[in-house]
Amino acid sequence: MKNITLLFTLVFSVSLMFGQTVLTEDFESGTTIPADWTNLDIAGNGEIWTIESGGEAVLAGAGNTLIYSAGGATGNYATFDSDDYGNNGTAENAALESPVFNCSALTSVTLAYNHLFAGNFGGSGFVEVFDGTNWVGVANYSADNYAGGAINLDVTNELAGVANAQVRFRWTGDWSVAWYVDNVSVFQCPVSAPDQVTMATTPANGATGVEINYGTTNNINPFEWMAATTGDPADSFNLSLGSTPSGDDIGTLNGFDSGGGINFAWQPNTTYFWYVTAVNCAGSTQGPVWSFTTSACTETSAPVATSSPSPADMATDVAVNVDGNRVYFSWGTGAAGTDYTLNLGTTNPPTQAFNNFENGDPITGLALDTTYFWSVDSVNCFGTTVGPVWSFTTNEALSVVEEEIEVFSVSPNPVSDILNIKSVNEIDSVLVYDLLGKQVANFNNNNIDNKSVNLSSLPQGLYLVKITSGDKSQTIKVAKK
Structure with missing residues (x-):
């Protein structure tokens, strides 16, 4: 049987300026x-x-x-x-x-x-x-x-x-x-090729101690840069990554937006090189090669296994909230610096992984009167400790009890382009994940317009949208049509 391995995947779109x-x-x-x-x-x-x-x-x-x-x-x-x-x-x-x-x-x-x-x-x-x-x-x-x-x-x-x-x-x-x-x-392009990007903001050029989010696939987030303010604009950007000063021997992510994260087998205390190429219909312009060094691993062992789950193991009649069919997940935490991967499914072992899952966050879209299996893997730079598999069964009717943490709602859902967020507070960030737990979009104060985000570039399907305002966060399942 033939097999191939994916280096990394991404979601992107390009809106070109056509001439003739x-x-x-x-x-x-x-x-x-x-x-x-x-x-x-x-x-x-x-x-x-x-x-x-x-x-x-x-x-x-x-x-x-x-x-x-x-x-x-x-x-x-x-x-x-x-x-x-x-x-x-x-x-x-x-x-x-x-x-x-x-x-x-x-x-x-x-x-x-x-x-x-x-x-x-x-x-x-x-x-x-x-x-x-x-x-x-x-x-x-x-x-x-x-x-x-x-x-x-x-x-x-x-x-x-x-x-x-x-x-x-x-x-x-x-x-x-x-x-x-x-x-x-x-076609004939009506503009000139864009000027090169001007500087790396995150990670800054030469930065050290850049944190890795450890998980099933390690993640560094965000990658940000300053686009040129001169010349004709870029329609998109390609991010190249390398372990050598050429900056591209690992690979290139086409259509990568500033502020996005990269899932990759990042290693501690390692220097990486990267550059951004500005692209429009007239051509592309490569920017300077930047570098950063990841933080060293000071752990001497893998973290302890998780315990004290909520929902409790073998719990029945677990409430599913009417707002998005949500259930909240929490567990006893271990040492600081530990990241967590939550695994969820209707069979044992659960196979749907949510990388870098925040303790206490909800997952939406759960079914009524259904038994779920779940586990939480503890991850640090030294290694991963696989947690025990727990189970719970949801109740037969939706709960209408609103908890204090439930401070957001979205519309329309399903959505084709603009997703509106209802909140009494300002929105700090919106992260979008596919159902495999891979981050596919990232919005912050600079690109959240009047509590709305543009999801038009995403393919049709189901996504988990994590909204954060101050110390409050909520994850909502959204259908993209």
Whole structure:
């Protein structure tokens, strides 16, 4: 059985400033390749591109939505699923070719697309343009593990002035993994490339003692920087991370917003390097390479196991609050500096993990008259102590008792873009997590507008929104439509 490992995943969106557009394709016209595109079987083995939807990337775990969350695809997308064609011993070479488009009036040309690529086991992806005479390569992908995002390529040298231009996505491999492509466009950008970002604010350049939030996957949060105040604006930013002064040997997160956190196998007392690239439709501009050093580990043993759970082990008729079907979770804490991962599920052992869970916080969306299993793992820099598995059964009717901590409500829910927060106090922060406990959005005072946050960039699905005001916090399950 083939397996691949993910380095990190993220959610992002890019809103490009289009000028004159000569090609656009979102693959939403049907369940087959659009009629004006060519599905070219160069190898002649019948293995070609298809149209898929649902967001599930092959070999990345059942139910994943990486094509949407990490690739930025929406709805339908073009797919070459090498893994699905199987171990038949035939080499693959297949190109998805656009119709001819006219760039004769364009003085600058940008090619944009969203994609997710995994080339494990010999797969390669080639982005090529036809310059009126020959196919010319403008990007290629061959690395293992899924990576991708929103891509903007300056193809002015290849296509400006060309009346019979084309673009194609060509896959080669043999029982490799897959390539997913969506939202292809070619246009003249009305702005210039952005100026580079000016400075790192958090972690500051040269900072030491940067704290790691330990968990199932370690986290450092936030990463913040100052964007340029000169020149044309950036549409998005890519954050590159490294363990060497190049600043990018670990990988790059496309579409990363300032203020977000990164889940990674961070190590104590280690120096990391990072830089931010400002991107718009005219191109990208790399910023300076910064560095920081994580705090040293002074622990000599893993933390003690958690105890004294609430809800109590085997408790029955546990109240589920009417506001969001919430149940609060708490336990006896150990030493300072311990982080906690709460695991929850309807089977034993529970498999849904909430990293860096705050003792006393609620989880919303629980069902009535249902038995849940849960455990809390204690984590510090030395190691992890797996806690015992407890259980409780919810009652048969919703509780209408309001507790003092319940100080927030949100609307609309489900939400398509703007989520409004009702609170008598100012909102300090809003953190958004997927149901695997991975932080996918982060809002603070600078980007919370009149107690509202914009969730339009998130794919459809369920999310846990943690709202904090002063010493009060509450987690609410929100459906994104």
